[in-house]
Amino acid sequence: MVLVYIDHEDQQIKTSSLEAMSYGAAVAKLLGVSAEALVLGTTQASIKDLGKQGATKVHHIAVDSLNMLDVKVNSTVIAHAATQLNASVVLFAHNINGKALAPAVAIKLKAGFVSGASSLPEIENGFKVTKTVFSGKAFAKINIATPIKVIAINQNCYGLHPIENVAEVVAMQSNIPAPSIKVTEVEKVKGELPLTEANIVVSGGRGLKGPENWGILLDLAKELGAATACSRPVSDSDWRPHHEHVGQTGLQIAPNLYIAIGISGAIQHLAGVNRSKTIVVINKDPEAPFFKAADYGIVGDAFEVVPALTAAIKKSRQSE
Amino acid sequence: MKILVCISKTPDTTAKIAFTEGNTKLDENGIQWIINPYDEWYSLVRAIELKEKDPATTIHLVTVGNAEVEPIIRKALALGGDEAIRINVQSNDSFVVASQIAEVAKKGAYDLIFTGKETIDYNSASIGSMIAALLDLPFVSLANHFTIEGNTATIKREIEGGEETNEVILPVVVSCQKGMAEQRIPNMRGIMAARTKPLHVQEPIACNESTQVLDFELPPAKQGVKLVATDQMDELVRLLKEEAKVI
Ligand SMILES: Cc1cc2nc3c(=O)[nH]c(=O)nc-3n(C[C@H](O)[C@H](O)[C@H](O)COP(=O)(O)OP(=O)(O)OC[C@H]3O[C@@H](n4cnc5c(N)ncnc54)[C@H](O)[C@@H]3O)c2cc1C
Ligand SMILES: Nc1ncnc2c1ncn2[C@@H]1O[C@H](COP(=O)(O)O)[C@@H](O)[C@H]1O
Numbered sequence: 001m002v003l004v005y006i007d008h009e010d011q012q013i014k015t016s017s018l019e020a021m022s023y024g025a026a027v028a029k030l031l032g033v034s035a036e037a038l039v040l041g042t043t044q045a046s047i048k049d050l051g052k053q054g055a056t057k058v059h060h061i062a063v064d065s066l067n068m069l070d071v072k073v074n075s076t077v078i079a080h081a082a083t084q085l086n087a088s089v090v091l092f093a094h095n096i097n098g099k100a101l102a103p104a105v106a107i108k109l110k111a112g113f114v115s116g117a118s119s120l121p122e123i124e125n126g127f128k129v130t131k132t133v134f135s136g137k138a139f140a141k142i143n144i145a146t147p148i149k150v151i152a153i154n155q156n157c158y159g160l161h162p163i164e165n166v167a168e169v170v171a172m173q174s175n176i177p178a179p180s181i182k183v184t185e186v187e188k189v190k191g192e193l194p195l196t197e198a199n200i201v202v203s204g205g206r207g208l209k210g211p212e213n214w215g216i217l218l219d220l221a222k223e224l225g226a227a228t229a230c231s232r233p234v235s236d237s238d239w240r241p242h243h244e245h246v247g248q249t250g251l252q253i254a255p256n257l258y259i260a261i262g263i264s265g266a267i268q269h270l271a272g273v274n275r276s277k278t279i280v281v282i283n284k285d286p287e288a289p290f291f292k293a294a295d296y297g298i299v300g301d302a303f304e305v306v307p308a309l310t311a312a313i314k315k316s317r318q319s320e
Numbered sequence: 321m322k323i324l325v326c327i328s329k330t331p332d333t334t335a336k337i338a339f340t341e342g343n344t345k346l347d348e349n350g351i352q353w354i355i356n357p358y359d360e361w362y363s364l365v366r367a368i369e370l371k372e373k374d375p376a377t378t379i380h381l382v383t384v385g386n387a388e389v390e391p392i393i394r395k396a397l398a399l400g401g402d403e404a405i406r407i408n409v410q411s412n413d414s415f416v417v418a419s420q421i422a423e424v425a426k427k428g429a430y431d432l433i434f435t436g437k438e439t440i441d442y443n444s445a446s447i448g449s450m451i452a453a454l455l456d457l458p459f460v461s462l463a464n465h466f467t468i469e470g471n472t473a474t475i476k477r478e479i480e481g482g483e484e485t486n487e488v489i490l491p492v493v494v495s496c497q498k499g500m501a502e503q504r505i506p507n508m509r510g511i512m513a514a515r516t517k518p519l520h521v522q523e524p525i526a527c528n529e530s531t532q533v534l535d536f537e538l539p540p541a542k543q544g545v546k547l548v549a550t551d552q553m554d555e556l557v558r559l560l561k562e563e564a565k566v567i
Contacts, residue, residue, distance in 0.1 A: 009480065069479075071449060071459040094445075096480055100461040103414065103446035104453035112530035113414055115444050128534060135440055137337040141534045180458035181486045184474075188482035196480065200567065224567060242464075242499060243478070248333050248440055249357055249498060257566040268333045271440075274539075278564040280556070281545070291545045296559060300550035312553035316561070 002028040002035045003087035004055070005078055005105075007097050011044040015197055016093035016155045018053050023120070023158045024091045025054020030123055033088070037167065038081055040074060041067035051167030053160065059085065059172045065179070071100050072180040079108035080174060087148070094152040095196060102152040112144035115152040135248050135271035154275070155196060156254040195244065198227035200257045203246065203273070205231040207262020207283065207302055211239035216306040217261055223313050229253070229273075231263050247272035262302045265290025282306065321374065321468075321490075323367045324430040325401065326421055326448075327383045328356045329392040330441045343535045355392050358436025358497055360399070365501035366466055367434055368400035378402050382424050384417045386410045390519070397514035398506035404517065409524035412442060412533050418450030419527045425455060431490040432473070437462055437497040448495035458492045464499025 004024035007017045021037055028035035037055040039047050040063070047058045059081060066074060078101065082090050090105060092098035094116050106113035116131040118139060126143045129151060133140045144151075195201060202221040204214065221228050228244060235245035246253055248271040258276035262283065263269060270293055273279070281294040282305050291297045298305050331337070332352040340347045354360075364381075371377040381404040383393050393404045407420040425433055433452075438445035452459030464483070465476035468490075475486045475494060506514075548556045560567045 014480075071452065071461070072457070075449075075453060096462065096478060099445045100449055100459065103418075103444075103449035104459065106446075107415070107418070107450050107453035110530075113446060113450075114531060115446055130537075131443075133442055133536070134331070134335075134337045135443060136539070138339075139537045139539065140442075141537070143532045143534055144530065145532065146530045181460065181488045183484055184487050185485035186479070186482065187484070188479075192481055194481035243482075245498070249361075252443075257560065257564070271333070278560070278566045280560070293542060294545040295542065295564065296556060297545040297547050298550055298556070299547065305550050305553070308550070308553045309556065312557045313567070315554070316557045 001033050001085060001087050002031065002089045002091065003082050003085060004035065004037050004091045005101065006037050006039045006050065007093060007095060008039065008043045008045055013045045014093065014095065016095045018160055019155065019158055020091050020093040020153055021050055021053035021055055022161045023153050026120055027089055030120065036085065038078065040077060048167050048169050051165040052162045054163060054165070055167040058167045058169045060169055061172045061174045063176055065176060068183050069097055069100060070179050070181050071104055073177050075101050075104035075108060076177050077174050079105050081172060082109060090150045092152040094154050098152050102150055106150035109148045109150065110146065111148035111150045112146040113150045114142050114144060117151050117153045118157045132275065135252065136274040137271065154254060156256065193227040195227045195229055195251055195253055198255055200224050200226035201229050201253060201255045202226045202259045203229035203263060204234060204261045205263030206233050216303065220306055220310045223310050231269050260290055261306060263290060264288050265293060321377045321432065322428060322430045323370065323377060323379045323432045323434065324425055324428060325364050325367050325379060325381050326435040327359050327381050327393055327396045328439050329353050329385065329389045330356045330439055333440065339536045343537065353392060355396055356436050356439050358438065360396065361503040362498065362500040363434035363436055363496035364396060364399055364401065365504050366496060369501060370468065380405060380428060382421055384409060384420045393519060394514050395506065397517045398510040399504060400510065402517065404519045406519060406521050407524050408521055411529060413529040413531050414444050414446045414450060415530045416527050418447050418454060420524050421447065422451045422454035423525050425451060433493040435495045437495050448493050452493035458488050460486050460488060460492060461495045463494045463496050466494065466500055
């Protein structure tokens with residue numbers, strides 16, 4: 001059986017987990033077994049809808065304390081459930097919680113572990129998974145040699161593949177170990193789309209000259225329903241908050257569309273965004289290295305191009 | 321207090337990645353090796369700052385790798401830290417690396433184990449969580465702020481779209497990222513001192529690899545950029561809608 005760990009927040013299942021479920025259903029089909037989901041904690045989200053991503057059953061351990069991430073506790077609960085359910089493959093989204101939990105679960109299950117998987121496994125002569133390495137500059141094919149496998153899949157690499165199906169929700173009991181951490185405060189940027197979950201990201205660099213000029217970028221982002229990001233010097237100079245910094249030393253993202261405004265495209269910046277499906281670059285310097293990594297380019301002054309692009313999108317929305 | 325800082329080596333961030341021997345090995349021609357930035361800038365420097373506040377602190381560095389990692393570990397010692405341990409085995413399997421470090425950690429009875437957020441070559445982001453699981457310790461990932469009071473650590477960690485504060489009783493394993501500390505440059509005194517700091521080489525414990533890297537592949541090259549004139553924004557919108565299908 002393929003068991004997919006489902007992450008939820010704010011009464012919603014995370015898109016990255018829906019994608020992991022969809023991937024899990026495909027892996028299960030390859031192996032000729034069922035794909036099932038595991039939900040920890042309580043949520044208003046309609047978890048039987050995981051059926052639409054291919055789950056036949058949703059195992060639900062509805063204990064409030066599991067809503068917070070305590071890696072020691074939650075990984076023990078997940079590993080225990082996987083053993084009880086006889087899972088041969090346990091899948092996670094390679095998101096913040098998945099990155100923390102999956103390796104610990106692998107240890108507890110004595111399972112081989114691959115994180116950052118980017119395509120379906122090959123199951124002839126072994127169990128081979130391709131993962132991104134060198135911050136997206138290459139892929140490696142890894143063989144997992146153990147009977148049980150744990151895999152964390154990259155966000156936005158497989159997509160959603162909905163079908164007509166409703167899953168059966170099964171309540172599951174578990175012994176919950178004593179907490180090992182105490183959460184004393186949670187601060188969330190209100191109303192903002194988390195960067196790593198966004199389909200479209202609009203990002204600004206030093207070419208925008210100063211924080212006072214970010215209005216044109218924010219307008220474009222709003223029109224597109226996009227999250228915002230920035231290059232490292234921009235967050236280092238406190239023009240933008242640190243959680244927006246993408247690149248080798250910041251967040252690695254893979255949206256469908258990445259629009260880079262006034263960013264030169266240094267290799268360390270590219271390392272954070274090169275897995276984006278489509279890249280649009282707006283830069284006044286035709287020699288900017290970013291154009292080599294772009295799908296669409298506009299050589300021009302951001303202060304003219306960006307408002308014009310926003311207006312064009314608005315216009316096309318109105319004519320729809 | 322005893323701190324163990326995990327140090328790994330990676331190609332320099334500007335390295336051009338290519339492969340040899342039928343795409344089974346990284347082409348090391350012209351590659352400069354550096355300390356993994358998360359290990360150097362954030363976890364090691366934060367450990368040094370904790371020692372500066374409380375001189376009774378001991379910092380040990382640990383690295384799993386063959387003799388080729390020694391310049392890297394010496395460079396880390398030049399930044400700070402009292403002694404280093406190298407486990408003499410080279411593996412890309414997270415389980416093997418984590419098991420070796422867990423063994424060192426168990427013997428040394430450390431109060432605090434720091435790793436980087438991830439290595440920038442294999443991007444596994446897994447060693448910290450694995451060490452914690454092997455030792456049955458609490459684990460806090462993606463820490464960007466860390467303070468300590470008696471035997472309690474207060475740690476801020478990244479969550480999706482925000483930040484969370486955790487309190488943990490030591491010992492704990494923490495993976496570190498930007499925000500923990502500011503990058504430092506080793507000075508001459510540090511470099512001189514590093515030459516005589518102890519670097520213990522230990523043989524690995526027996527441990528089977530659970531995964532093997534078979535080969536590598538470079539991503540397909542981009543088709544080439546399609547340039548759109550500045551007065552053609554309607555055309556760009558059309559391309560994004562109809563050709564790329566992303567809006
Ligand atoms: C170890 C290491 C790690 C690093 N990690 C990261 C990382 O994670 N993320 C990251 O981003 N960087 C990282 N960097 C820094 C990186 O090397 C670059 O310095 C940085 O990305 C440059 O930021 P930028 O493109 O905003 O600025 P610049 O390089 O200054 O580029 C500004 C661009 O704006 C253009 N421009 C200027 N005016 C206009 C205008 N009016 N309209 C349109 N375009 C205009 C210019 O032509 C130029 O191309 C790292 C560096 C090192 C050494
Ligand atoms: N070979 C190694 N020796 C010592 N520490 C390592 C090694 N590999 C990884 N680490 C530590 O684990 C962190 C995460 O690495 P990874 O899980 O491989 O992405 C790194 O930032 C290091 O702190």
